Amino acid sequence: MYKKSLPLVLAALVAFSAPAPAAESVAPPKQHWHHQGVFGTYDKASLQRGFQVYKQVCSACHGMKLLSYRNLAGLGYNEDEIKAIAAEYTVVDGPNDDGDMFERAARPADRFKAPFANDKAARAANGGALPPDLSLVVKARHNHEDYIFALLTGYQNPPAGEEGLPGMSWNKYFAGHWISMAPPLVEGAVSYADGTDASVEQMAKDVTQFLAWAGEPHMEERKKMGIKVMLFMFVFAGIMLAAKRKVWAAVH
Amino acid sequence: MSRPAQTEKFQNPVVQWIDERLPIFTMLIKEYGVFPMPKNANYLWSFGGMALTMLIIMIVSGVVLAMSYTPHVDMAFNSVERIMRDVNYGWLLRYIHMNGASFFFIAVYIHIMRGLYFGSYKKPREILWIVGVVIFLLMMATAFMGYALPWSQMSGWGVTVITSLFAKFPLIGDGLVTWLWGGFSVDNPTLNRFFALHFLLPFVILGVVFIHVWALHITGSNNPAGVEPKSEKDTLPFHPYFTSKDGFALVVFLTVFLGTVFFAPLALTEFDHFKAYDSMVTPPHIVPEWYFLPFYAILKSFVYDFTVVLALLAMGGLLLAFPAAYVFFKGDKKKRDMAFMGLGALLGGLVLITLLAIATTHLEQPSAAAYLKVVIIPAALQGVLAMFGSILLLVVLPWIDCSPVKSARYRPIYKKCLLVLLISFITLGYTGAQLPEGWPVIAGQVATLYYFAHFLVILPYLARKEKTLPVPNSISEDPCCASKGN
Ligand code: HEM
Numbered sequence: 001m002y003k004k005s006l007p008l009v010l011a012a013l014v015a016f017s018a019p020a021p022a023a024e025s026v027a028p029p030k031q032h033w034h035h036q037g038v039f040g041t042y043d044k045a046s047l048q049r050g051f052q053v054y055k056q057v058c059s060a061c062h063g064m065k066l067l068s069y070r071n072l073a074g075l076g077y078n079e080d081e082i083k084a085i086a087a088e089y090t091v092v093d094g095p096n097d098d099g100d101m102f103e104r105a106a107r108p109a110d111r112f113k114a115p116f117a118n119d120k121a122a123r124a125a126n127g128g129a130l131p132p133d134l135s136l137v138v139k140a141r142h143n144h145e146d147y148i149f150a151l152l153t154g155y156q157n158p159p160a161g162e163e164g165l166p167g168m169s170w171n172k173y174f175a176g177h178w179i180s181m182a183p184p185l186v187e188g189a190v191s192y193a194d195g196t197d198a199s200v201e202q203m204a205k206d207v208t209q210f211l212a213w214a215g216e217p218h219m220e221e222r223k224k225m226g227i228k229v230m231l232f233m234f235v236f237a238g239i240m241l242a243a244k245r246k247v248w249a250a251v252h
Numbered sequence: 253m254s255r256p257a258q259t260e261k262f263q264n265p266v267v268q269w270i271d272e273r274l275p276i277f278t279m280l281i282k283e284y285g286v287f288p289m290p291k292n293a294n295y296l297w298s299f300g301g302m303a304l305t306m307l308i309i310m311i312v313s314g315v316v317l318a319m320s321y322t323p324h325v326d327m328a329f330n331s332v333e334r335i336m337r338d339v340n341y342g343w344l345l346r347y348i349h350m351n352g353a354s355f356f357f358i359a360v361y362i363h364i365m366r367g368l369y370f371g372s373y374k375k376p377r378e379i380l381w382i383v384g385v386v387i388f389l390l391m392m393a394t395a396f397m398g399y400a401l402p403w404s405q406m407s408g409w410g411v412t413v414i415t416s417l418f419a420k421f422p423l424i425g426d427g428l429v430t431w432l433w434g435g436f437s438v439d440n441p442t443l444n445r446f447f448a449l450h451f452l453l454p455f456v457i458l459g460v461v462f463i464h465v466w467a468l469h470i471t472g473s474n475n476p477a478g479v480e481p482k483s484e485k486d487t488l489p490f491h492p493y494f495t496s497k498d499g500f501a502l503v504v505f506l507t508v509f510l511g512t513v514f515f516a517p518l519a520l521t522e523f524d525h526f527k528a529y530d531s532m533v534t535p536p537h538i539v540p541e542w543y544f545l546p547f548y549a550i551l552k553s554f555v556y557d558f559t560v561v562l563a564l565l566a567m568g569g570l571l572l573a574f575p576a577a578y579v580f581f582k583g584d585k586k587k588r589d590m591a592f593m594g595l596g597a598l599l600g601g602l603v604l605i606t607l608l609a610i611a612t613t614h615l616e617q618p619s620a621a622a623y624l625k626v627v628i629i630p631a632a633l634q635g636v637l638a639m640f641g642s643i644l645l646l647v648v649l650p651w652i653d654c655s656p657v658k659s660a661r662y663r664p665i666y667k668k669c670l671l672v673l674l675i676s677f678i679t680l681g682y683t684g685a686q687l688p689e690g691w692p693v694i695a696g697q698v699a700t701l702y703y704f705a706h707f708l709v710i711l712p713y714l715a716r717k718e719k720t721l722p723v724p725n726s727i728s729e730d731p732c733c734a735s736k737g738n
Contacts, residue, residue, distance in 0.1 A: 222343060251488065
């Protein structure tokens with residue numbers, strides 16, 4: 001009897017962990033991601049392209065304050081490349097010995113430069129809406145990568161008769177559909193260094209993978225360690241079972 | 253004081269030297285070496301050890317996390333992210349701690365179910381059981397405060413929703429909440445005290461676990477047959493039999509736990525937990541961690557205020573019950589007097605709180621209709637009381653269920669009712685995560701009703717009326733255990 005109740009308890013856990021559907025939103029279609037699954041790793045080429053999309057498009061409005069330029073090593077850039085990327089930005093430092101703030105080129109240890117001085121400035125520039133920080137956005141949305149991709153490719157004409165406020169666009173996957181972000185991606189918005197065709201889908205896919213990496217930069221290390229730990233645990237469990245059987249063999 | 257002459261018990265002279273001064277090795281051998289375990293104890297008896305292991309894992313990972321964590325509203329969220337990104341193996345520590353709480357609860361829930369099924373709360377284990385319920389309550393408090401520490405949207409709003417419940421208590425409510433918060437809103441003082449308590453309580457739990465195990469080692473373990481061991485034939489020494497059995501079970505449990513940590517670390521968490529707390533933006537749906545959901549659903553099942561009208565109706569019902577009791581207990585004067593006293597107490601209590609509610613309400617335009625609408629017990633307060641009551645019922649369970657048969661194996665009807673209880677609990681867990689509208693509310697109410705009926709009506713009834721199956725004379729004579737070999 002108790003044996004029968006165990007699967008029930010497990011079923012209960014599954015039921016508990018199933019998240020409740022958010023109000024008036026459409027479930028995004030499932031995509032295949034290079035980094036999903038037990039052995040999935042990040043597609044470095046795609047991460048670099050995604051970073052380019054972020055840098056040239058999204059960073060006009062969205063900050064990523066949990067990232068430093070040095071973290072870009074995770075995309076496969078070497079030290080010099082990272083220095084060069086950082087040097088494209090000027091940041092305010094100080095005060096110096098004279099007590100003055102000064103501007104200097106960013107260094108790898110600096111945080112990604114924020115597009116706006118503060119949230120108020122960000123709202124003022126975006127019709128009152130706040131473009132959220134993207135450092136954790138993939139983890140901070142229901143359906144994670146699938147949702148971000150769907151959102152970026154989900155701009156459509158509003159259903160007949162519906163009208164949004166000025167500056168709002170209709171998006172199939174955004175909760176409530178009317179979003180204050182104009183479609184950020186248009187065909188050829190960036191020109192990829194590796195010659196990949198910059199279709200909206202391609203850019204959305206790349207930037208989503210970049211954002212997934214930004215939220216979980218240690219994922220590859222985690223899975224690699226996990227596989228070793230699992231192998232160890234399986235062998236350990238086998239030995240424990242054999243020991244238990246041997247000990248109990250004489251009991252009847 | 254004369255002491256028995258020490259005989260050389262240990263080959264190793266160092267061990268012997270220590271043991272003569274502090275008999276720690278003697279104690280270990282007595283409690284974990286030769287300690288007699290019922291030989292038919294199955295794998296459900298391994299979950300206590302798993303829970304203890306999880307507690308230790310939580311303390312070790314928690315102390316190390318605390319070295320890099322900053323309990324300040326402006327820095328907490330980012331300090332946790334810094335742990336995830338920059339602290340060596342910080343991501344591992346945090347995922348162990350985050351998922352460890354879930355697996356701690358999984359182990360403890362199964363441990364409690366085991367107790368319910370095999371009657372482990374009955375004589376002579378009542379204190380052991382009550383100490384267990386205390387551990388469960390402390391765990392809930394600890395996990396609730398721990399979940400606040402990353403200061404995410406779910407942290408801040410979870411704390412707001414749950415602590416605000418205390419405001420529903422009449423008269424003292426508002427003061428109580430201000431006292432809990434350390435101010436007039438959920439803010440830095442709240443976070444600071446939650447961190448201090450979250451650091452402290454696990455060590456309190458450890459102490460209470462010690463008492464739990466102490467009590468266990470006085471009574472010994474229960475077993476699937478639910479009959480106490482009668483002779484040495486019924487038991488096996490803890491070592492090597494149960495060290496090997498529990499050890500194997502523990503490794504399997506930890507494998508599932510580590511599999512989650514490494515490959516699905518977010519499976520049990522809400523996505524809103526990865527947004528920093530913003531007191532101006534209410535998340536569309538505030539849900540507690542999965543292990544609180546059944547109790548949260550009980551809380552949400554109460555949707556009607558108890559008003560003066562309803563109180564008057566209830567009083568009328570009670571008055572009618574007097575003649576009914578008179579007829580029903582005609583032959584037995586003692587029982588009749590008992591029934592009268594019970595009904596009288598209920599009626600008196602009802603009248604008292606009704607008058608109290610009316611006296612403490614200030615009406616703009618007093619009229620009979622307005623007084624009828626005065627709320628005596630608001631729905632939310634009913635929910636709070638029911639939520640705490642649902643756990644406190646477990647404390648008195650040994651006296652609610654006084655059937656002499658322990659194991660559900662020999663209680664065919666109890667067994668089925670327990671299955672319904674489990675299904676109700678799972679239903680509550682599901683409905684607790686849904687928006688409070690439509691069928692989930694009704695399903696939750698039905699499940700809540702069953703939960704209370706199970707303990708308050710069904711168990712007392714079954715204890716007297718159930719036809720139990722013949723219980724084996726001893727564990728060795730248990731046909732079920734003999735055929736399986738262990
Ligand atoms: C009964 C044992 C414990 C339970 C059930 C527990 C539970 C939790 C939970 C649910 C969280 C939130 C995790 C998250 O969402 O990120 C948390 C966070 C935390 N806990 Fe514990 N904990 C326990 C013991 C401890 C101990 C003993 C310490 C320190 C001495 C500790 C320190 C922390 C710290 C610093 C955090 C914030 C960092 C983080 O969120 O990962 N915990 N705890």
